[in-house]
Amino acid sequence: MSKRNAFYAQSGGVTATINTTACGVIETARKHQHRIGKVYAGRDGIIGALTEDLIDTSKEPAAAIRALRHTPGGAFGSCRYKLKGLDEHRAQYERLIEVFRAHDIGYFFYNGGNDSADTSYKVSQIAERLGYPLVCVGVPKTVDNDLAVTDCCPGFGSVAKYVATSIREASYDVASMARTSTRVFILEVMGRHAGWITAACGLAAEKEGDAPHVMLFPEIKFDEERFLARVDDTVRRRGYCTVGVSEGLRNAEGKFLSESGLRDAFGHAQLGGVAPLLASLVKDRLKQKYHWAVADYLQRSARHIASKTDVLQSYAVGKAAVELAIKGRSGVMPVIVRKSSKPYRWTVGVAELKDIANQEKMMPRDYITGDGFHITEKCRQYLEPLVQGEDYPPYRNGLPAYVKLRNAAVPKKLGTTFKI
Amino acid sequence: MSKRNAFYAQSGGVTATINTTACGVIETARKHQHRIGKVYAGRDGIIGALTEDLIDTSKEPAAAIRALRHTPGGAFGSCRYKLKGLDEHRAQYERLIEVFRAHDIGYFFYNGGNDSADTSYKVSQIAERLGYPLVCVGVPKTVDNDLAVTDCCPGFGSVAKYVATSIREASYDVASMARTSTRVFILEVMGRHAGWITAACGLAAEKEGDAPHVMLFPEIKFDEERFLARVDDTVRRRGYCTVGVSEGLRNAEGKFLSESGLRDAFGHAQLGGVAPLLASLVKDRLKQKYHWAVADYLQRSARHIASKTDVLQSYAVGKAAVELAIKGRSGVMPVIVRKSSKPYRWTVGVAELKDIANQEKMMPRDYITGDGFHITEKCRQYLEPLVQGEDYPPYRNGLPAYVKLRNAAVPKKLGTTFKI
Numbered sequence: 001m002s003k004r005n006a007f008y009a010q011s012g013g014v015t016a017t018i019n020t021t022a023c024g025v026i027e028t029a030r031k032h033q034h035r036i037g038k039v040y041a042g043r044d045g046i047i048g049a050l051t052e053d054l055i056d057t058s059k060e061p062a063a064a065i066r067a068l069r070h071t072p073g074g075a076f077g078s079c080r081y082k083l084k085g086l087d088e089h090r091a092q093y094e095r096l097i098e099v100f101r102a103h104d105i106g107y108f109f110y111n112g113g114n115d116s117a118d119t120s121y122k123v124s125q126i127a128e129r130l131g132y133p134l135v136c137v138g139v140p141k142t143v144d145n146d147l148a149v150t151d152c153c154p155g156f157g158s159v160a161k162y163v164a165t166s167i168r169e170a171s172y173d174v175a176s177m178a179r180t181s182t183r184v185f186i187l188e189v190m191g192r193h194a195g196w197i198t199a200a201c202g203l204a205a206e207k208e209g210d211a212p213h214v215m216l217f218p219e220i221k222f223d224e225e226r227f228l229a230r231v232d233d234t235v236r237r238r239g240y241c242t243v244g245v246s247e248g249l250r251n252a253e254g255k256f257l258s259e260s261g262l263r264d265a266f267g268h269a270q271l272g273g274v275a276p277l278l279a280s281l282v283k284d285r286l287k288q289k290y291h292w293a294v295a296d297y298l299q300r301s302a303r304h305i306a307s308k309t310d311v312l313q314s315y316a317v318g319k320a321a322v323e324l325a326i327k328g329r330s331g332v333m334p335v336i337v338r339k340s341s342k343p344y345r346w347t348v349g350v351a352e353l354k355d356i357a358n359q360e361k362m363m364p365r366d367y368i369t370g371d372g373f374h375i376t377e378k379c380r381q382y383l384e385p386l387v388q389g390e391d392y393p394p395y396r397n398g399l400p401a402y403v404k405l406r407n408a409a410v411p412k413k414l415g416t417t418f419k420i
Numbered sequence: 421m422s423k424r425n426a427f428y429a430q431s432g433g434v435t436a437t438i439n440t441t442a443c444g445v446i447e448t449a450r451k452h453q454h455r456i457g458k459v460y461a462g463r464d465g466i467i468g469a470l471t472e473d474l475i476d477t478s479k480e481p482a483a484a485i486r487a488l489r490h491t492p493g494g495a496f497g498s499c500r501y502k503l504k505g506l507d508e509h510r511a512q513y514e515r516l517i518e519v520f521r522a523h524d525i526g527y528f529f530y531n532g533g534n535d536s537a538d539t540s541y542k543v544s545q546i547a548e549r550l551g552y553p554l555v556c557v558g559v560p561k562t563v564d565n566d567l568a569v570t571d572c573c574p575g576f577g578s579v580a581k582y583v584a585t586s587i588r589e590a591s592y593d594v595a596s597m598a599r600t601s602t603r604v605f606i607l608e609v610m611g612r613h614a615g616w617i618t619a620a621c622g623l624a625a626e627k628e629g630d631a632p633h634v635m636l637f638p639e640i641k642f643d644e645e646r647f648l649a650r651v652d653d654t655v656r657r658r659g660y661c662t663v664g665v666s667e668g669l670r671n672a673e674g675k676f677l678s679e680s681g682l683r684d685a686f687g688h689a690q691l692g693g694v695a696p697l698l699a700s701l702v703k704d705r706l707k708q709k710y711h712w713a714v715a716d717y718l719q720r721s722a723r724h725i726a727s728k729t730d731v732l733q734s735y736a737v738g739k740a741a742v743e744l745a746i747k748g749r750s751g752v753m754p755v756i757v758r759k760s761s762k763p764y765r766w767t768v769g770v771a772e773l774k775d776i777a778n779q780e781k782m783m784p785r786d787y788i789t790g791d792g793f794h795i796t797e798k799c800r801q802y803l804e805p806l807v808q809g810e811d812y813p814p815y816r817n818g819l820p821a822y823v824k825l826r827n828a829a830v831p832k833k834l835g836t837t838f839k840i
Contacts, residue, residue: 014596016589044599073592079600164819169436169721172493172822176434179464180499185717204819275714276693293716294695297605301589305724307818387818398727398807399584399624402592 004106009042011112015155024318067403148359150335157310160200171211201244218248308389344385424526429462431532435575444738464497487823568779570755577730580620591631621664728809764805
């Protein structure tokens with residue numbers, strides 16, 4: 001087979017380790033220069049392909065690519081831009097192929113979640129229909145841990161380690177203050193539909209009575225009275241109560257609590273922030289002093305406390321994607337396969353993109369205790385291996401030294417433009 | 421001099437390294453057993469002394485005391501309980517001496533901020549008046565970095581490292597998403613009166629254009645139009661804008677923005693959260709997509725990313741406090757003295773408690789740029805040494821392994837009780 005170029009793009013919300021995967025892709029491609037010419041990255045994700053705004057990663061020195069391994073965010077830019085149905089929006093897909101053809105791109109690596117798996121699958125179909133030889137490989141990434149088939153998602157283990165560590169640390173703080181001050185602490189975490197990140201908070205509670213005492217999952221409808229009763233009881237028994245709550249918590253009508261009508265002084269609806277809402281409840285109904293935190297982007301960018309397991313897996317899927325592509329495997333995605341939990345052993349397997357596209361893996365009900373407020377032992381056994389090990393970034397001037405790439409543009413070859 | 425017991429208490433909001441200081445106190449006292457008998461800690465701070473609820477630290481094995489060095493929160497409990505004036509509330513002070521006398525306490529170590537320095541000073545005065553021999557030594561601690569005399573405050577360097585790291589990481593995230601999604605990110609940090617923690621966010625911006633682009637200090641009155649103009653300009657020039665804001669931001673009338681009228685759906689005032697308020701402004705006025713985070717207790721308990729400089733200084737003041745006490749120095753506090761900034765050299769000096777009590781060290785105006793939105797080079801030179809070095813805790817099951825002490829009670833000797 002002849003030597004052709006590769007296209008790599010980051011898609012959707014970024015993670016602390018999506019660049020680790022990019023590092024795996026680029027370093028592995030550089031080792032196979034007889035098959036893969038240059039790796040072009042899409043500036044701001046797939047938009048870069050549509051607008052022929054490509055980044056020439058071959059201009060980056062090896063040390064810069066190596067530094068991607070420990071740099072959070074998306075080094076080439078990402079985007080929230082979903083390619084629609086193949087038939088209604090055929091022009092988008094044809095444009096992709098036009099750009100790929102102009103730059104002799106024979107390999108398409110799309111690093112993202114459910115939507116991206118869907119897009120990769122559609123691109124592989126259109127390429128085949130148009131008779132354009134293109135190997136399409138999806139590369140998994142999402143803090144939400146909701147991709148089908150794979151045992152876990154690259155990016156999730158590091159968020160899990162961050163939230164479990166943070167809620168443990170804050171709980172040590174609250175425990176010391178509870179006599180005269182804060183008795184209830186609420187940490188809001190990500191995961192709009194699936195409670196995986198909320199569940200990870202539960203890892204901090206190793207023994208009966210350990211914090212966090214209460215978790216509120218998006219899978220369990222919020223019941224105000226039961227919640228308040230549980231917090232009240234915990235404060236009475238333990239002196240304080242720590243709560244981990246999903247941003248996606250819903251009320252009995254299925255409506256997000258965070259959208260349930262918080263208004264500022266001017267009457268504007270204030271979006272986001274289920275933690276302050278719950279804190280107000282605790283104050284008004286239980287008369288307890290509270291504190292709340294919203295970790296937001298801090299949790300998914302916290303490379304300084306990445307899970308080593310996650311870093312290794314994030315790199316491994318990037319490497320495997322390139323190796324699959326070289327073997328001509330198209331329409332697939334490397335996935336994490338768990339061989340055993342204790343001791344934890346994993347390997348990289350291969351899944352069909354069509355089995356992953358547009359699926360959403362929710363928490364199994366038996367990962368949540370019967371009362372809906374905590375995780376079960378089964379859940380702990382699943383989660384615990386994913387946060388194992390530390391993988392610290394280098395520091396400079398006391399702060400993590402993250403890389404910013406040059407991101408040199410590939411000269412355009414097409415005279416045409418494409419409107420996003 | 422005869423051998424007498426020591427009393428140690430933690431006061432006010434805890435930090436990631438107040439236990440490091442406790443470790444310094446207890447380990448040093450254990451090395452001077454010819455002079456110091458047992459170290460009794462107040463359960464929940466000074467309340468433990470008033471209620472004769474003392475913890476016998478001699479029951480803790482050396483390994484547990486050693487583990488305090490890397491454990492956040494207050495291991496013996498802290499409290500927000502300020503002893504009032506000496507004349508109006510003489511009974512409180514007399515009660516302290518009564519308890520100290522009953523347990524042969526000859527050394528009083530009070531680990532806290534401005535209020536605690538004041539209390540230590542008053543206790544030393546009353547002991548002298550009552551003819552009770554007591555060596556009173558204040559031990560500095562506060563994330564707010566607002567103690568007088570000392571160059572910096574134990575506990576601050578670690579918060580500074582946390583907020584600078586966090587805002588850098590989140591900024592890498594926002595930068596990748598800005599093309600189609602979030603363009604403005606706002607991180608709310610602590611420091612109700614002094615902007616030291618907000619200033620520390622600025623350490624993440626090393627070069628022109630680096631994030632964070634805007635900081636809002638409690639020292640600078642909030643000007644909505646100027647703020648929006650700056651954010652708008654930054655988004656135009658850089659593609660995105662990252663903001664660090666103090667929880668203590670005030671409007672032109674001197675009122676906290678966080679108390680300026682946010683109400684929930686039921687009309688209850690919602691306290692706290694200047695970040696969501698600013699985010700609403702950005703959304704309504706600039707029509708930009710935003711994200712916001714409130715770090716709250718996460719920042720002051722983040723022992724996992726403590727500054728090594730801070731850890732060393734926190735231990736050093738504990739050690740020095742005991743050494744001063746043994747020399748009979750009463751009414752003093754060990755402080756950090758900066759010998760030079762580049763290279764950073766520091767030593768422990770001694771200050772009079774009366775020079776520290778009830779003072780509040782604000783940010784000098786020349787630490788903030790003329791436009792009020794960033795830190796100056798002078799500020800950077802002051803702050804940078806304080807975040808140097810990492811001091812990771814040990815991990816177990818993928819999470820930091822923090823110690824919980826037994827906290828065995830000292831048998832009561834007094835028949836009397838004292839109502840708090």
